[in-house]
Amino acid sequence: MKRSAGIKKVLEVFKGALILFTFLGLSGCGSQDSEVGSNVVKIGQVSPLTGSIAHLGKDNEYGARLAIMEANARKISIAGSPVQFELVSEDDEAKPAKSTIVAQKLVDAGVVGVVGHLNSGTTIPASKIYFDAGIAQISPSATNVNYTNQGYKTAFRVIANDAQQGRVLGNYAVKLGAKKIAVIDDRTDYGKGLAEEFEKSAKASGADIVTHEFTDNTKTDFTAILTRIKSMNADLIFFSGMDAQAGPMMKQIKNLGIKTIFLTGDGGKTLQFLTLAGSEAEGAYASSPGEPLDKMPGGKEFKAKYNETFNETIQIYAPYAYDAMNTLISAMIEADSIDPKVYLPKLANIEYSGVTGPVAFDAKGDIKRGTISLYKAVEGEWVHLETLE
């Protein structure tokens, strides 16, 4: 009895050791990424490519990919030799824990810069890893103010943070004649930030916030909060969130017989909103940073090229990802180096003219840009109204 227990124990312990060594062996076998020619420059892109916001993630990837394809077509030479850019696209599943893993993965793969991540919740933890590795990170869509407040010289973004847009929207709501405003916020960091700034500036302009309602980014039924808003006789509803919610919300507003102005931010200024809300989209207002795509140099071409190359329509952030990538590449060209140490100072002082507007960064890495454009949905299209400072 004792003997067999002893042997069993030996066997158990050795089984453990064996498993471990197999793993060691396996990890030893897995070789590092195959050597590539020195003229291949790897640039990372991270966004959620699976999970419930994968459509936005893929959009970012396509935007970045298009910029890479164009750069390669231009046959760029850096430091005297022609270079070939390669996009390394990773999926962070919108999970903060995964984001640091894929960030490290990109660093290991030897990328010289990163366009990403999509969500603020993944961008912030990852920024630490890029900072430690000393490579540039440009987020096309993270709007959380904390991201650039960490003192990392490697962190940039090409999208206005929530403060700028919220301020313009708050003023504009009052300009539309709203006195009693209802705010709906989707409890994402984007929604919260934008809603708070909107509220502040609308109040400052003299409007009254009658209620602040909340939903979340997985819901499609807003009838309860809309009914509540109806009882408050609001004359404008501001929705701080994304198109996938804004579309059905618009329909429900009309079905409940609510006759108010509907205003939303750049998360709702998409084609998807127009298709989801259908004929009920008529008369909705939305804003978007920068000039309208069609008015920007190269904007129309970008849209056409995107549709043609990927056979998809632009969701939201593809132009920003495209600009982020182009900004990164032009900093490398300007510095005539792919070494982050050399091109980072150039990137900090860059002046690039992208499809979403001029790209230049302030001391923190936030984009310097004054303009926000406003649009109205008319007959299934976004019509540009005006561009405000």
Next chain:
Amino acid sequence: MKELLTDHKISSLKTYFTSYRHAVWIGYVMIAVALIVLPFLVESTIGRTWVRILDFALIYGMLALGLNIVVGFAGLLDLGYIAFYAVGAYTWALLASPQFGLHLPFWVIIPIGFVVAGFFGVLLGAPTLRLRGDYLAIVTLGFGEIIRIFLNNLDHPVNVTNGPVGINLIDPISIGSVDFTKTQEIFGLIFSGAHIYYYVLLLLLLVSILVCIRLENSRLGRAWVAIREDEIAAQAMGINTRNVKLLAFAMGASFGGIAGGLFASFQGFVSPESFILLESIMVLCMVVLGGMGNVWGVVLGTFILAILPEVLRDISSPLQENILGKVWLDPESLRMVLFGLALIVVMLVRPTGLWPSKKNN
């Protein structure tokens, strides 16, 4: 009677005893060496990413061991376990970050996180004592969601958690001026932050394993098993089922609390997105897939499920190229499809888990 104990017999007995002891010790030493060397080998061959992946596997290991106490030992199905992880993470974040200007050292926060999470465990356990099976499952699920919703909304009217924005710049574990998340050089060897955390987490996981094994064979452990097998009979045998169940919730929760604190300090950032229901379900999968009730099985299950998605990430494109000639499906969706398939196939082949506990059957 000397001739009965012949020389031959004595020597064989001697060799048996010595060799058996030796063998066990050699085994332990081999394991220890392998565990210490592992990150060096991993980092130099397949990259630092994998050290980080190992770190997360270790954190999940602690989580899974904690859940195993509740689900595996005591048989109480908990679908909101991630709430305790969240409580631990936010405890650390609030006590060691610029949020309230508090910067307590780790040896103060770890016990606090332990106690706070344990308290939340009791808080969950108390109203659910009468519930069984799947009713308990849905209440725990609801509890997990309630905690997450509160974390997501406690920025108003009083700002505690920053809401969806999360808490940033959380202090890492540090001794003196040595910051554990920064790369250090000791005796010419370079230790990255992930590498140092690997040792910290490994140590804690080993302690957790030890605690779990001791618990399993203790009076309390037997009481849990008794409740799992037949609650009424257990009660009849004089077990105070209320206290024993609450202890299971509290102990399980406190493991989660410590793991959460370490997660917060390692990442330096927490936000409610890390604590969604899907994470609870993932941890449950680790426990069940590995072998519910068996500590080693749970650890195995954790490592497989924490590492598998990352392996699939690397192979889902090359796999297609080799088999089909080109990349047909996008690698990301294929990865998740393969992951789902793996869960199904493993459970079909081994319904009791990969390394089930022997007592169960």
Next chain:
Amino acid sequence: MDIFLQQLINGLVLGSVYALVALGYTMVYGILGLINFAHGEVVMVGAMVVLSMISLLSSFPLPLGSELILLISVVSAIIVCSTLAFFMEKVAYRPLRNAPRLAPLITAIGMSILLQNIAMMIWGRQYKTFPDLFSITSYDLAGANITNVQIFIICLSILIMIALLLLINLTRIGRAMRATAENPSIASLMGVNVNTIISLTFVIGAALAAVAGVLVSANYSVAHYSMGFILGLKAFTAAVLGGIGNMAGAMIGGILLGLIESIGAGYISDITGGFMGSHYQDVFAFLVLIVVLVFRPTGIMGERIADRS
């Protein structure tokens, strides 16, 4: 008053959908004691198939009326979902019928991940819109608004529930189902083909899910591969609230949950004096659930059943 009536209507519409999905959960649970986590994904597949069929049929120049197109699409969704559920049961759950209780739960989770990602491959990552087959009109009802789709949802749900209750309580199949739920081995001794009955349960549950999928996507005019998970979760909650395994309980639980959610979102901030807003809607719903279960540990309609292990 009209506002309160409006909230009741909102809750009733939401609750009817929950109830339909909850029925699928409860039927499977009643017979197998299994939480079929993949049930929500079946709802999603139903919605997606209908959308695809409608656009497919509309693209042909066939002389079909929009009602006929809808009917064909719904029938094909029911067929697809039922087939899917049939094979799901056969492949992932049947081999585990005598396995530990949590094993089939894990395969169900695996199925859910699998279906969601396959749907993402087939239908893409974008949100889909329900085509304008018929126009949504809004009617005035004592100051509250209700649309034709909503009326249709409530009526259809009630009809389906009544039909299901009749099926369970008055037919041979229903009796066989009840017998199987009670005790599968004795039921089989009594000449009930347990395997067939279980397959049938899955098929009926899936058909209901398909209908629910169509109703959800028509009402909100949106469908997405990730829509099933949350919906399934809510329906599961509803089923437990009503007493899982009990048909009438699932219906009551579903409608109650819908009402709680909309009353909660509508009035929680008035009740708490502005301290808690509509973001605590789900907290409110879960708290009600917990309170109900504390006083009635097996749900509203649940009977005291022996623990399965």
